[in-house]
Amino acid sequence: MGTLQLQGLTRRYGANTVVDGVDLDVAEGELVALLGPSGCGKTTTLRMVAGFVEPSAGTVRIAGKDVTHAPPHGRDTGMVFQSYALFPHMTVAGNVAFGLEMRGVGKAEREARVLEALRLVRLDGLAERLPRQLSGGQQQRVALARALVVNPAVFLLDEPLSNLDAKLRAEVRVEIRNLQQRLGLTTLFVTHDQEEALTMADRLVVMEGGRVRQVGTAEELYERPADLFVANFIGRVNALAGEVAAPGAFRTTDGTTLPCPRDAAPGRATLCLRPEKLRFQPWASAGVPAKLERTVYLGGQTEYHFTLAGMAVMALRETPPEGDRLRSLRPGDQVTLDWLGEDARLLPEAAR
Amino acid sequence: MAVRGARVLFGASVAGAYALVLAPVLAVVVISVFRQEIVSFPPEGFTLRWYANAWDKREFARGFITSLQVALVATAIGVPFGTAAAYALARARLPAKGALNTLLLGPLAVPGVVAGTALYLFYVRAEFWVDDDIKGTTLGLVAAHVLLTIPWTVRLVSAALAGLDRSAEEAAANLGARPFTVFRRVTLPMLRPGVVAACLFSFIQSFENLELTLLLVGPGRITLPVAMLNYLEFRVDPTLAAVATVQIVLVGALMLITDRFVSLSRVV
Numbered sequence: 001m002g003t004l005q006l007q008g009l010t011r012r013y014g015a016n017t018v019v020d021g022v023d024l025d026v027a028e029g030e031l032v033a034l035l036g037p038s039g040c041g042k043t044t045t046l047r048m049v050a051g052f053v054e055p056s057a058g059t060v061r062i063a064g065k066d067v068t069h070a071p072p073h074g075r076d077t078g079m080v081f082q083s084y085a086l087f088p089h090m091t092v093a094g095n096v097a098f099g100l101e102m103r104g105v106g107k108a109e110r111e112a113r114v115l116e117a118l119r120l121v122r123l124d125g126l127a128e129r130l131p132r133q134l135s136g137g138q139q140q141r142v143a144l145a146r147a148l149v150v151n152p153a154v155f156l157l158d159e160p161l162s163n164l165d166a167k168l169r170a171e172v173r174v175e176i177r178n179l180q181q182r183l184g185l186t187t188l189f190v191t192h193d194q195e196e197a198l199t200m201a202d203r204l205v206v207m208e209g210g211r212v213r214q215v216g217t218a219e220e221l222y223e224r225p226a227d228l229f230v231a232n233f234i235g236r237v238n239a240l241a242g243e244v245a246a247p248g249a250f251r252t253t254d255g256t257t258l259p260c261p262r263d264a265a266p267g268r269a270t271l272c273l274r275p276e277k278l279r280f281q282p283w284a285s286a287g288v289p290a291k292l293e294r295t296v297y298l299g300g301q302t303e304y305h306f307t308l309a310g311m312a313v314m315a316l317r318e319t320p321p322e323g324d325r326l327r328s329l330r331p332g333d334q335v336t337l338d339w340l341g342e343d344a345r346l347l348p349e350a351a352r
Numbered sequence: 353m354a355v356r357g358a359r360v361l362f363g364a365s366v367a368g369a370y371a372l373v374l375a376p377v378l379a380v381v382v383i384s385v386f387r388q389e390i391v392s393f394p395p396e397g398f399t400l401r402w403y404a405n406a407w408d409k410r411e412f413a414r415g416f417i418t419s420l421q422v423a424l425v426a427t428a429i430g431v432p433f434g435t436a437a438a439y440a441l442a443r444a445r446l447p448a449k450g451a452l453n454t455l456l457l458g459p460l461a462v463p464g465v466v467a468g469t470a471l472y473l474f475y476v477r478a479e480f481w482v483d484d485d486i487k488g489t490t491l492g493l494v495a496a497h498v499l500l501t502i503p504w505t506v507r508l509v510s511a512a513l514a515g516l517d518r519s520a521e522e523a524a525a526n527l528g529a530r531p532f533t534v535f536r537r538v539t540l541p542m543l544r545p546g547v548v549a550a551c552l553f554s555f556i557q558s559f560e561n562l563e564l565t566l567l568l569v570g571p572g573r574i575t576l577p578v579a580m581l582n583y584l585e586f587r588v589d590p591t592l593a594a595v596a597t598v599q600i601v602l603v604g605a606l607m608l609i610t611d612r613f614v615s616l617s618r619v620v
Contacts, residue, residue, distance in 0.1 A: 072525035085519035089541040099527035
């Protein structure tokens, strides 16, 4: 196992910069997720680490060694592909043994290690099957075993769960995370699914347009997003345009005054509020008047959509018990919205 | 009603197409067992003596052996070269790929007689340079037949390469395989259906070629199609139909065997 360091990693195709100066340190045994919409450069970044794409600038270090220009077979990485990329003409055991064979591991040791790797992913007993005789989930586990058996310095996962159905995905997610932690694998994980990233990663790297928007733990990204893009990408957010008029007072473009943190710097900004921080009463009281547009019942939780000063905002709260007066709220009803100034976050305007 | 009518029309067209393609083949097989020497309807009776006659005429047996040898050697040379060319076209950074591709498929477009004449003239000139026989030798013939096998191979292997999942190759590289090992252990096995089909088509192309061969065979090195043509100059009896039937059965068997290993409908 080793560390992974990216410095100013850049890839250009003609005039088009796909990855733009990515800096990232992955510590030993850490799982870092590259997260972003399609086309954000996350997969290209991963492929530069694996050596399939030549960087236009910057460096890649694996376990301290500069491998920026090393060919794929000269880097100590183990990659799991989105399509699994199993060798269709080889058995499960043959697939898993391939990397060991390439490293010149003797037959006896090879067989023992293949068996061990297959046991690790609970596939012992299927060693002699061909990939096409396996289910999607099983193929995925063969791909994992094949990458793990060689003890790579860095473990690379390219959207490994996107071809599985929802239920299986949740299972495999836990399984991969357990394996990764148990074996202390330094891992770089590419995904477009924020839930996947939040549940699996030690740290997340949010990318957009080839650049890193923010790096941090799930809590940091959710509670202290650096900009509107991150705030929108990690979880849901109410974003209101306006300016900080006085300490603790935010004025929207149409003049409504809203609570905001007292230490906010004056000037134009976007006020961001997570839906669960928004409180409301079905009567007039201290706060901001708003109109209920619709409710969305989600079982344990309910979404309440309002219009506030001409802008749509959403509150998320536990579904009130039957008989609660909130249950009798109907679209068109007037309510009062309220939140703690400290729960709102001010982000630079035009962050996007 | 309209749908039903369309379906009947479609079925009839398919049946018609099959009949059109298979009728000559069937006719050859039927004629090969007619008793009378001059082919006419209705048959006066049936016999297998034309098969016996074909067996007795040694030029057919010799031609068969020559054709087999030439076809096997031409396939053994042409398929590796064609495969390499297809791989380079698909993967390497080459200038003028389109032109190169057209050039490699070229022999398909040139009529056999034209290509044969051109090769004949070229061989005459080349003999002058190397001061040795080329035209009329097995070497010259094999070289010409390699030309027949390459376009088929390039086409079939290119199609197989286009449908290949490249991430399997990347996975192999990621696991530590050098480029040539990746090709040998992963790419080539995955291309197997395409390569097998290329072998089959190359073999058939070479085995049954008449036009190009006609100008290049030498005495004592006659291929089967040329032997058949020679026979036709003096006699018109069902012996040729008998020889042709044997050929049809052989090629048919070859296709069936190949189909057991790779599904031909998937690659062609």
